[in-house]
Amino acid sequence: MTTLRAQGIHRAFRAxxxxxxxxxxxxxxxxxxxxxxxxxxSGCGKSTLARIMVGLDRPDQGEVWLDDRRFVRxxxxxxRALRHEVQLVFQDPHASFDPRRTVGRSVGMPLRAAGVGxxxxxxxxxxxxxxxxxxxxxxxxLPSTLSGGQLQRAAIARALAPEPAILVCDEPVAxxxxxxxxxxxxxxxxxxxxxxxxILFVSHDLGVVRRIADRVAVMxxxxxxxxxxxxxxxxxxxxxxxxxxxxxxxxxxxxxRARGSVPRLExxxxxxxxxxxxxxxxxxxxIAIDRxxxxxxxxxxxxPDVEVACHLAEQAGxxx
Amino acid sequence: xxAGGSATAGxxxxxxxxxxxxxxxxxxxxxxxxxxxxGPDVLAVDGIDLTMDxxxxxxxxxxSGSGKSATxxxxxxxxxxxxxxxxxxxxxxHDILALPExxxxxxRGRGIGMVFQDPGGSLTPVLTVGSLIDEVLLVHRGLxxxxxxxxxxxxxxxxxxxxxxxxxxxxxxQLSGGLRQRVAIAAALAAGPEVILADEPTTALDAxxxxxxxxxxxxxxxxxxxxxxxxxxxxxxxxxxxxRIAVMYAGRIAEERPAGExxxxxxxxxxxxxxxxxxxxxxxxxxxxxxxxxxxxLRGRMAAAGGTGCSFAPRCPLATDHCRLVAPPLEPxxxxxxxxxxxxxxxxxxxxxxxxxxxxxxxxxxxPQAVGWPGQGA
Numbered sequence: 116m117t118t119l120r121a122q123g124i125h126r127a128f129r130a131x132x133x134x135x136x137x138x139x140x141x142x143x144x145x146x147x148x149x150x151x152x153x154x155x156x157s158g159c160g161k162s163t164l165a166r167i168m169v170g171l172d173r174p175d176q177g178e179v180w181l182d183d184r185r186f187v188r189x190x191x192x193x194x195r196a197l198r199h200e201v202q203l204v205f206q207d208p209h210a211s212f213d214p215r216r217t218v219g220r221s222v223g224m225p226l227r228a229a230g231v232g233x234x235x236x237x238x239x240x241x242x243x244x245x246x247x248x249x250x251x252x253x254x255x256x257l258p259s260t261l262s263g264g265q266l267q268r269a270a271i272a273r274a275l276a277p278e279p280a281i282l283v284c285d286e287p288v289a290x291x292x293x294x295x296x297x298x299x300x301x302x303x304x305x306x307x308x309x310x311x312x313x314i315l316f317v318s319h320d321l322g323v324v325r326r327i328a329d330r331v332a333v334m335x336x337x338x339x340x341x342x343x344x345x346x347x348x349x350x351x352x353x354x355x356x357x358x359x360x361x362x363x364x365x366x367x368x369x370x371x372r373a374r375g376s377v378p379r380l381e382x383x384x385x386x387x388x389x390x391x392x393x394x395x396x397x398x399x400x401x402i403a404i405d406r407x408x409x410x411x412x413x414x415x416x417x418x419p420d421v422e423v424a425c426h427l428a429e430q431a432g433x434x435x
Numbered sequence: 436x437x438a439g440g441s442a443t444a445g446x447x448x449x450x451x452x453x454x455x456x457x458x459x460x461x462x463x464x465x466x467x468x469x470x471x472x473x474g475p476d477v478l479a480v481d482g483i484d485l486t487m488d489x490x491x492x493x494x495x496x497x498x499s500g501s502g503k504s505a506t507x508x509x510x511x512x513x514x515x516x517x518x519x520x521x522x523x524x525x526x527x528x529h530d531i532l533a534l535p536e537x538x539x540x541x542x543r544g545r546g547i548g549m550v551f552q553d554p555g556g557s558l559t560p561v562l563t564v565g566s567l568i569d570e571v572l573l574v575h576r577g578l579x580x581x582x583x584x585x586x587x588x589x590x591x592x593x594x595x596x597x598x599x600x601x602x603x604x605x606x607x608x609q610l611s612g613g614l615r616q617r618v619a620i621a622a623a624l625a626a627g628p629e630v631i632l633a634d635e636p637t638t639a640l641d642a643x644x645x646x647x648x649x650x651x652x653x654x655x656x657x658x659x660x661x662x663x664x665x666x667x668x669x670x671x672x673x674x675x676x677x678x679r680i681a682v683m684y685a686g687r688i689a690e691e692r693p694a695g696e697x698x699x700x701x702x703x704x705x706x707x708x709x710x711x712x713x714x715x716x717x718x719x720x721x722x723x724x725x726x727x728x729x730x731x732x733l734r735g736r737m738a739a740a741g742g743t744g745c746s747f748a749p750r751c752p753l754a755t756d757h758c759r760l761v762a763p764p765l766e767p768x769x770x771x772x773x774x775x776x777x778x779x780x781x782x783x784x785x786x787x788x789x790x791x792x793x794x795x796x797x798x799x800x801x802x803p804q805a806v807g808w809p810g811q812g813a
Contacts, residue, residue, distance in 0.1 A: 156641040156642070156643060156644075157612075157641055262736075290638075292498040292499050292668060293498065293668060293669070293670075293709060293712035293713055294498060294708070294712060294732070294733040294734075296712065297712045297730045297731065297732045297733065298732055298734075300730055301729045301730055301732055304729055304730070305729070319641055319642065320642070321642055322671070322714075326730060327730075359643060360642055360643065362646075363642045363643045363645065363646035364642060364671075365649075365669070365671035365672045365674065365675035366671060366675075366714065367670065367671045367674045367675075367698055367710065367713065367714045368674065368675075368698075369674050369675070369694050369695040369698065380643040380646075380647075383611045383613050383614070383644060384641060384643070384644075
C-alpha cells in the first residue's frame with residue numbers, strides 16, 4: 116500500500132509579466148488500489164498539479180510525499196530514486212511517442228535506462244504489451260501505424276514498465292470514440308483491480324470521472340473546492356460549482372432540453388491572472404452572499420468523507 | 436425509403452407532392468477516390484435519406500468512420516476534390532446537386548449556415564469578428580455600412596455575446612473558445628439560413644460552456660425556426676437537444692427515431708452499445724470488496740461501408756448467418772426506422788430493458804426541482 120500525497124502545493128507562472136497562480140494551495144492524495152478523479156474546467160490548474168505530482172514540474176511551495184519518503188522537496192528538487200514509483204500517461208499518444216522509433220523500443224526505454232539488458236527488456240516489453248491487451252507483433256511497428264486506442268495502450272504499457280505504484284493519467288481518453296474510450300477505461304479498472312495500482316485520473320469530462328473514480332476532487336481556479344467519495348459527492352454535491360458541473364452533464368435524458376429548467380453556470384471559466392477576492396467562485400455563484408466577496412472559504416469536513424470550501428455548504432442538504 | 440437500391444438518381448424533378456421540408460436528402464452517397472489512383476475507392480456514405488422540417492433538431496450520431504461528418508460536408512458542399520457525391524439534396528425547392536456550380540453556391544450560401552468543432556479554425560484570423568459578419572450580410576442580404584453593423588451587433592447579442600459593439604471590434608484570437616463559438620453561430624445565422632449544420636460544435640468546450648452553447652442552439656431553433664442538424668459522437672448530447680436521432684454506422688443509418696423513444700428503447704444493437712458507453716452512470720455490479728466491475732464495452736472496429744450483409748454483424752452479439760449475408764433494410768419500427776433483422780426481438784435482450792448501467796445518482800438530483808438553489812425561488 117503506497118500513498119502519493121501532495122501537500123500545500125503552490126505554483127505560479129508569468130504571463131505578459133503578470134503572475135498566474137495556477138495552483139494556489141492544494142493538498143491531494145492517491146493510494147494504491149484507488150482511482151481518484153481530478154476534475155475542473157480548462158485553466159483550473161489540474162494538469163499543472165498532475166505534473167508536479169509526477170515530478171515533471173516544480174512547485175513554488177509545498178512538498179510531494181510517497182508514504183514517509185519525500186519525493187518532491189520544497190526547493191522543487193525531485194528524489195530520483197523514487198521516480199519510477201509514479202508514472203504519467205499523456206492525452207495524445209501520437210505526441211508522446213518518438214515517431215521514428217518502434218513502439219517496442221519506446222516501451223522498453225525506461226527498462227534500458229534502468230540498466231536492463233537488450234534481451235531482458237525485449238522479453239519484458241512483450242509481457243507488458245500483452246498485459247495491456249496488445250498483440251506483441253506491434254512492438255516492431257512504428258507509432259504512426261497504430262490506431263489512437265492501440266497507441267494509448269502502448270503508452271500505458273510504457274508507463275507500467277518501471278513497475279510504478281501510482282499512475283497519473285492526464286485526459287487519457289479525451290478525443291477518443293466512445294467504444295475505444297470504454298476499452299481504455301476498462302484497462303485502467305483492470306490494472307487497479309488486478310495489480311493494485313493507484314490512479315490519479317485528470318479530466319475535464321465529469322461524465323467519465325463519474326464512471327470510474329472512487330474518489331473525486333473538484334478544482335476551481337487553482338484550489339480544490341470539493342472532495343470526497345464519488346458516491347457521496349454525486350449523491351449530494353455541496354459546492355455550487357460542483358452542482359453546476361453536475362447539472363451541465365448531458366445524462367441521456369431528453370428533459371435536459373427544457374430550456375431554463377436547469378440552472379446554467381453563467382460566464383466562462385475565469386483566468387487565474389485575476390483571482391477574485393473572497394471566495395474565488397463568487398462572481399459566477401448563483402447563491403453568493405456578502406460574506407463570500409470578502410471571506411475566502413477553506414475546506415470544511417462533512418461526514419462521512421466529504422470536504423467542501425463554501426460558506427453555504429450546509430444549505431445543500433436543504434434541497435436534497 | 437428505398438435505400439441501397441439503384442444509384443444514379445439522375446433528376447428527381449417530378450415532385451408530385453408539395454415539398455415543405457426545409458431539407459430533403461435522398462439516396463446520398465459519398466465516395467472518395469484514392470489520391471494516388473492506385474488504392475481502392477472508399478465509400479463514406481452509402482445511400483442515406485433525411486428529411487428536416489423547420490424548427491426541428493436532428494442529430495447524426497456515430498463513431499469515426501460512420502459517415503456522419505462526410506454527410507454533413509456533402510450537404511455543405513465542403514468535400515475535398517477527390518470526393519464524388521450522388522443522390523439529391525433539396526433545399527428551398529432546389530435540388531442543389533443538380534444546379535450549375537454558381538447557382539448551387541448561392542443557394543447553399545443563403546440556405547445553409549455551418550458551425551464547426553473548432554471555431555478558431557472557421558473564423559478568419561485577420562478580420563475582426565464584426566467585419567466578418569458584415570461581409571456575410573453584404574453578400575447574402577445586401578446590407579452595408581451602419582445597417583450591416585447594427586444587424587451584426589443584433590446577431591451577436593442574439594447569440595449571447597455580451598457588449599456586442601465592443602466585441603465586434605475584437606479579433607477571434609482575443610476571444611475565449613466559448614465566445615468564438617457564439618460568434619461562429621452568429622455568422623452562420625447571418626444569411627438567414629433555413630438549415631444550420633453543426634459538426635461537433637461543443638466537443639472542444641468545457642462542460643459548463645457546452646451546456647450554454649447547446650442551450651443557445653436549441654433556443655435559436657425554437658425562436659428562429661431554423662432546422663438544425665447536429666453531428667456528434669456523444670449520444671447523451673444528442674438526446675439532450677435533438678427531436679430525432681439518426682445513428683449512423685459504416686455509411687448508413689442504423690436507426691432513426693424520436694430522441695426519447697430511441698434512448699428509452701433502442702431498436703438497434705449498435706444504439707444499445709452507444710448508449711451504454713455514453714451515459715455517465717457507473718455499472719451497477721460491484722464485486723464483494725465494493726470494487727467496480729468493468730464498463731460495457733464494444734469490441735472490434737467499424738467495418739468499411741458497402742460490404743455484404745449487415746455491417747454491424749461482426750461486432751453484434753445477436754448476429755445470425757442471415758445477418759452476415761443480407762444487409763437489413765431500414766424499416767418502420769416504433770415511431771421511426773431501424774435497419775436490423777432482429778429489431779423486433781431486441782426488447783427481450785437483457786441489455787435493453789435493464790441496461791447494464793443504472794443511475795448511481797438519482798436523476799432527480801439534477802432535475803430542476805432538486806437543483807433549485809437554496810435561498811432562491813421558494
